[in-house]
Amino acid sequence: MRINGRTLRPSTLAERRLLLSLGTASLRVPRSMNPFAVARRLRRAALGNSPDHEFARNLINAKKRPDQLPVPSPDLDLPEPTNPDEGVIIHGRAA
Secondary structure (H helix, E strand, O other), rough: OOEOOEEOOOOOOHHHHHHHHHHOEEEEEEOOOOHHHHHHHHHHHHHHHOHHHHHHHHHHHHHOHHHHHHOOOOOOOOOOOHHHHHHHHHHHHHO
């Protein structure tokens, strides 16, 4: 497996087939798990039917609750003007 941060991508055809059979082309590892350990287990799962195959299936099928999903930080520097006239005044002063 190729590791890019917490995202795992297959490096062999067997690994690619494993992930595609489970319904995904790449895998994002949860922060509670070590990506290198997960990559080793997926490599072993790709070699044959083992307990690691069930581990991979459970990892992919794990759904996050809505309160666990990351949200982007708000833009606190200069919010967009809600009044169209304000935008003209602000941009007019900048010029």
